Amino acid sequence: MKKIYAKQLEEKLKAGEQLNILDVREDEEVATGKIPGAKHIPLGQIPERLNELVKDKPYYIVCRSGGRSGQACAFLSAKGYDVTNVEGGMLAWEGETE
Template sequence: MKEITAKELEQKLVSGEKLSIIDVREDEEVAEGKIPGANHIALGQVPERLNELDKNEHYYMVCRSGGRSGKACEFLIQQGYNVTNMTGGMLAWEGEVE
């Protein structure tokens, strides 16, 4: 599984790269703030919301600490998606939140 640190992902965003970020935390966690522009799909909803994802797109998966996003990555890789897990999750994120 491909991985990226929170700092590396933040640098990509700051440099203006167009990124597809998916936050797999629960609603109440996302309400406390998420990476600007990230889409919220709770981990349990990923299987039934696959139609919202494009296999030609590269997705960065985010959760609180990197565990749930890792599970989401494993599942999506099996489905043929191109994904990267953000290690450390939002606990490691020092950038802006919305």
């Protein structure tokens, strides 16, 4: 499984890279703030919402600490998606949130 640290992801965003970030936390967690521009699909809803994701785009998957995003990466990777797990998740995120 590919992985990236939260700080590296933040540096890519600061450099102006257009990234597809998928936040798989629950609604109440996202209410406290998410990475600007991140798409929110709770982990349990991913199977029925696959139509919202594009297979030819790479995705960076984030959760609170990296566990659920790892599960999402395993599932999406098996379905043919290009995914990278954000190590440390939002606990390690120091950048701005929306």
